[in-house]
Amino acid sequence: MWSLTRRAQESEPLRDMMLEALKLMSGLERLSVTAVTSQEGVLVAFHLSSLTFPQLVVCQIRMNKPSPVDTVTSFLGRHPTITHLGLVWASPGPISLPNLRLYEGPVESIPALVTSNLAGARLRWMEPGLSIDEIVIALNSLTDSSRPFVSSHDDHSKQYRAFLPSLARHMPHTTSLQIRGSDDVISDEAITYISECLPQLTRLLHLSVEQLPNNPTRLSPGDVGIDGSEVWRLWADACPTLEAYCFLDSAWRKVNETWREFPVEDFWALAGFSEFEKVYGLV
Numbered sequence: 682m683w684s685l686t687r688r689a690q691e692s693e694p695l696r697d698m699m700l701e702a703l704k705l706m707s708g709l710e711r712l713s714v715t716a717v718t719s720q721e722g723v724l725v726a727f728h729l730s731s732l733t734f735p736q737l738v739v740c741q742i743r744m745n746k747p748s749p750v751d752t753v754t755s756f757l758g759r760h761p762t763i764t765h766l767g768l769v770w771a772s773p774g775p776i777s778l779p780n781l782r783l784y785e786g787p788v789e790s791i792p793a794l795v796t797s798n799l800a801g802a803r804l805r806w807m808e809p810g811l812s813i814d815e816i817v818i819a820l821n822s823l824t825d826s827s828r829p830f831v832s833s834h835d836d837h838s839k840q841y842r843a844f845l846p847s848l849a850r851h852m853p854h855t856t857s858l859q860i861r862g863s864d865d866v867i868s869d870e871a872i873t874y875i876s877e878c879l880p881q882l883t884r885l886l887h888l889s890v891e892q893l894p895n896n897p898t899r900l901s902p903g904d905v906g907i908d909g910s911e912v913w914r915l916w917a918d919a920c921p922t923l924e925a926y927c928f929l930d931s932a933w934r935k936v937n938e939t940w941r942e943f944p945v946e947d948f949w950a951l952a953g954f955s956e957f958e959k960v961y962g963l964v
Contacts, residue, residue, distance in 0.1 A: 703732055711739040729756040741767040750774070781823075785957055792819040799823040801831030801857075803957050806840040813840070817847040829856040829884075831953040835893060836862035842874065849881035857887040857952040859927075866890060867929060872915060879919040887952035888916060889927035913940045925951060 703709075712734065716725045725744065730752045737760045742753060750773060757763065757776045764782045771789030781796040785803040789810060802820065824830050832848065832855045834841070841860055848855060860866055860875070867890060875890065912928045917935075925934035925948055932948035933940045949955040 709734040713741040715743040726752040739765040803833035813843045826854040831857040833859040849878045859889040876915040876919040886924045
């Protein structure tokens with residue numbers, strides 16, 4: 682993967698040389714772009730305005746708000762080959778990516794995406810300006826309901842009580858569901874609430890409830906007074922299709938009608954969640 686991160690911080694002659702080199706990389710398949718300051722954002726946007734990679738399939742753009750925004754949007758629109766997209770900013774305009782399979786980024790960008798075969802999304806929930814139903818309906822429109830869908834949610838603002846019922850109503854074809862949140866999402870009350878939403882997810886096979894990766898305190902089931910091996914009683918009763926689940930740092934799967942513990946890493950691979958880390962290198 683080629684990164685523009687440190688290139689934007691180099692001297693001007695070296696940056697120009699790198700830009701010319703990038704223009705020759707017609708076979709580039711993976712690109713990571715990062716700009717920390719607004720000055721770097723303007724510089725990177727300028728670079729992107731003159732670049733096209735006909736074989737680009739994986740693209741990460743980590744800029745709080747590119748300037749000008751339409752330069753970055755246009756760059757993405759010139760690359761219909763992209764199958765995996767990671768953003769940290771919310772795009773205001775339409776981005777047509779007919780081959781997009783995985784998206785990772787803020788929920789506000791979902792209505793801007795134009796595709797029909799999205800296989801998975803890891804969404805970052807802060808305080809969305811749009812209604813949650815509007816976001817979920819837009820997400821559903823990007824998918825093929827006859828195919829499995831991996832739905833991962835980083836809940837930074839305790840939104841799960843709003844988006845989970847909406848997902849259950851509008852996207853019952855979800856096969857893997859992951860909710861990563863603060864300590865609130867792993868409480869007894871939250872587990873019960875999640876159980877009440879599960880019956881509408883009629884094709885759910887894998888369910889994960891975890892802390893956010895950057896949560897300052899890493900808890901185990903014992904720390905919160907919940908036995909992870911017993912969570913299946915609620916979740917399996919509410920969702921007969923469930924085959925495996927993860928709670929905090931322990932994972933369980935059903936083998937011959939018996940629930941047995943197995944490695945969390947194997948659960949992530951089985952459910953499709955490890956695809957995000959493997960592709961973007963994010964945790």
